[in-house]
Amino acid sequence: MFGNVPREVPQKIALVLVPRFSFLPFTGLIESFRLANRLSGQELYNRVLVSSDGGPVTASNGITLDVAGDLSLAEACGTVVICGGLDVHLHQDKSLQAWLRKVDRRGADVGAICTGSYILARAGLLEGFRCTIHWENLAGFCEEFPDIEVTTELFEIDRNRFTCSGGTAVIDMMLNVIARQHGYELAASVADQFMHERIRDHHDRQRISLPARLGVRHPKLLSVISLMEQNLEEPLTRSELAREADLSTRQLERLFRKYLNRSPARYYLELRLNKARLLLLQTNMSVIDVALACGFVSASHFSKCYRDFFGRTPRKERGLPLQADEDQSRVAE
Numbered sequence: 001m002f003g004n005v006p007r008e009v010p011q012k013i014a015l016v017l018v019p020r021f022s023f024l025p026f027t028g029l030i031e032s033f034r035l036a037n038r039l040s041g042q043e044l045y046n047r048v049l050v051s052s053d054g055g056p057v058t059a060s061n062g063i064t065l066d067v068a069g070d071l072s073l074a075e076a077c078g079t080v081v082i083c084g085g086l087d088v089h090l091h092q093d094k095s096l097q098a099w100l101r102k103v104d105r106r107g108a109d110v111g112a113i114c115t116g117s118y119i120l121a122r123a124g125l126l127e128g129f130r131c132t133i134h135w136e137n138l139a140g141f142c143e144e145f146p147d148i149e150v151t152t153e154l155f156e157i158d159r160n161r162f163t164c165s166g167g168t169a170v171i172d173m174m175l176n177v178i179a180r181q182h183g184y185e186l187a188a189s190v191a192d193q194f195m196h197e198r199i200r201d202h203h204d205r206q207r208i209s210l211p212a213r214l215g216v217r218h219p220k221l222l223s224v225i226s227l228m229e230q231n232l233e234e235p236l237t238r239s240e241l242a243r244e245a246d247l248s249t250r251q252l253e254r255l256f257r258k259y260l261n262r263s264p265a266r267y268y269l270e271l272r273l274n275k276a277r278l279l280l281l282q283t284n285m286s287v288i289d290v291a292l293a294c295g296f297v298s299a300s301h302f303s304k305c306y307r308d309f310f311g312r313t314p315r316k317e318r319g320l321p322l323q324a325d326e327d328q329s330r331v332a333e
Helices: 023-040 094-105 114-122 135-144 169-182 184-194 210-214 219-230 238-244 249-260 264-282 287-293 299-310 324-331
Strands: 011-017 045-050 079-083 109-113 130-132 149-151 155-158 161-164
Touching: 011 023, 023 045, 023 079, 023 109, 023 169, 023 184, 079 094, 079 114, 094 109, 094 114, 109 114, 114 130, 114 135, 114 161, 130 155, 130 161, 135 149, 135 264, 135 287, 155 169, 161 169, 169 184, 210 219, 219 238, 219 249, 219 264, 238 249, 238 264, 249 264, 264 287, 264 299, 287 299
Parallel strands: 011 045, 011 079, 079 109, 109 161, 130 149
Antiparallel strands: 155 161
């Protein structure tokens, strides 16, 4: 199982870079290996960078990295990590998927960081396993893979599968692995080098808390916003929200006006539209399916609300030509 005490050192780990991979989690992984090796005084982790075709890969920040070679160089590695990033829902590398299935059959630990979970899912390697993904990609992933058990944890280690939500959570995952494999003292020393003052457990939340995000600490207002975030596909009415928070509808309106300078209905609409934007950018769902997933009853109403808020239609968001339903909503304005 990934994270168990290794049978031999150094552990051979292949990092598979895919186009537009996220640089921060990739760097967190590389630096965790480097510091563990330096502070232990021995080579505990030996990593190799590869790509599907052996060519250089450009990260989402525009930096291009050379790799050691193609996937054949990773055949001898006991651990394979897919390094995901932006637009991974467009990544359809059948040869990589087939190769991943082959190394899995060989008994390798197979995992992913950031949005690499998409690639593992498409290869059929997450069926029957828990996984996680960056919070921004969670809705799109659940829509595309409804039968896969996905969580909001920082990272998940389930037998010989491991997934990580990305960002600095990669450091926490590796610190937990280093502690399991080589002792807490070494993991703490690596954390000190990172100036990472606390090793987070996988149950720690991905996002900062709601009060910190909003700059608001009113408990009833926060409970209503939490309810809204949990009910985007089938929005609750204003009366239902007020009743759940033990407020009158007038009190609810006043709270939103005072702390957020908008009505509850407006705030709720913005939540749904922001979710819709993520689905449009991260999935191949049709506009009507995105509309329904975000609580809109028609594509035309959704398109009008979307254009009013973002200044462009849902199809323009994807760089697609205008369609009839949007033409109709424009005429009706």
